[in-house]
Amino acid sequence: GQQVMQIPQYQHVQEGEDFTTYCNSSTTLSNIQWYKQRPGGHPVFLIQLVKSGEVKKQKRLTFQFGEAKKNSSLHITATQTTDVGTYFCAGPSLYQKVTFGTGTKLQVIP
């Protein structure tokens, strides 16, 4: 079945440093979604990318969808303590089954 892997599993950064998480799917995706889960909370939708090679920005966050539509990345510039949490990518299949990546847990040291 479809597998979605993310690296790294954990990342500790000093506040102000940049952060990147990478997402790789075993199958081609129709779109890629990114979610953020704060400690003790539930995942919250951040963004969806649809087109091959698409790049979208949300303030300090930059999302990219690979040319082959099998990988994606999330880059945060100048991290802040409010960025703490686990970031998940997710890829829906043709039959509505949505598979989540393994997640990257970000810790920001003030």
Place this chain on the structure above:
Amino acid sequence: DGGITQSPKYLFRKEGQNVTLSCEQNLNHDAMYWYRQDPGQGLRLIYYSQIVNDFQKGDIAEGYSVSREKKESFPLTVTSAQKNPTAFYLCASSIGRQASLHFGNGTRLTVT
């Protein structure tokens, strides 16, 4: 306000008992999902439903059952056959095919 309501927030049960987790949405979404999350782990799909009276198994359906008799409701029963039921259970919905998911606050189930 529209949203997804999961209840209760915390649930405690004795081993061998079945337990049903509630999930209600007033977003008028067609699709609903149940995920399980273990400490430090990702989200694993238990069941999903694209339409009323229809649902499909996810990746870890064994020991669980669901029903979708109403568009707004998608209850999950954790049966005694589930060997490791203690986990954080998340319900989600989406407007349709390929759309993003909207999550409830989750239910933390502890079975002793």
